[in-house]
Amino acid sequence: MIDVNFEYNDVKASGDLEQFATEKLNKLTDKYEFIVRADVYFKLENTPTNETGKISEIKISVPGSNLFADSSKENFKMSFADAIDKVKRQLEKRKDKMQAHH
Numbered sequence: 288m289i290d291v292n293f294e295y296n297d298v299k300a301s302g303d304l305e306q307f308a309t310e311k312l313n314k315l316t317d318k319y320e321f322i323v324r325a326d327v328y329f330k331l332e333n334t335p336t337n338e339t340g341k342i343s344e345i346k347i348s349v350p351g352s353n354l355f356a357d358s359s360k361e362n363f364k365m366s367f368a369d370a371i372d373k374v375k376r377q378l379e380k381r382k383d384k385m386q387a388h389h
Contacts, residue, residue: 289312289313289316289322289323289324289325290323290324290325291305291308291309291312291324291325291326291327292324292325292326292327293305293308293327293328293329294326294327294328294329295328295329295330296328296329296330296331297330297331298329298330298331298363301329301363304329304363304364304367307364307367308327308343308367311367311368311371312325312327312371315347315371315374315375315378318378319349319378319381319382321349321350321381321382321385322347322348322349322378323348323349323350324347324348325345325346325347325348326345326346326348327343327344327345327346327367328342328343328344328345328346329341329342329343329363329367330342330344332359334359337361338360338361339359339360339361340359340361341359341360341361341362341363341365341366342357342358342359342366343357343358343360343363343366343367343369343370344356344357344370345357345367345370345371345374347374347377347378349378349381350385351381354374354377354378354381356370356371356373356374356377357370357373358370358373
């Protein structure tokens with residue numbers, strides 16, 4: 288279980304969204320135990336189409352430098368899932384680097 292901080296920018300807080308995000312983040316911490324905490328930002332942006340504009344940003348605190356990913360999709364669950372995939376790739380690279388130093 289990691290410390291997760293949620294922030295909303297022009298978006299109403301959502302328990303459902305937080306639960307969804309927390310479950311995804313907990314799966315990450317099961318695999319990458321070096322994660323210290325996560326900051327999650329949900330924001331709205333005016334975009335020309337309905338396919339984007341719901342932005343999820345994830346900042347993951349790990350030893351060394353923090354990891355960051357964001358995504359803009361038609362809903363927050365989709366953008367969060369996309370951002371999680373981006374963070375996963377960064378975590379995999381970080382894990383490989385950490386193992387290379389041992």
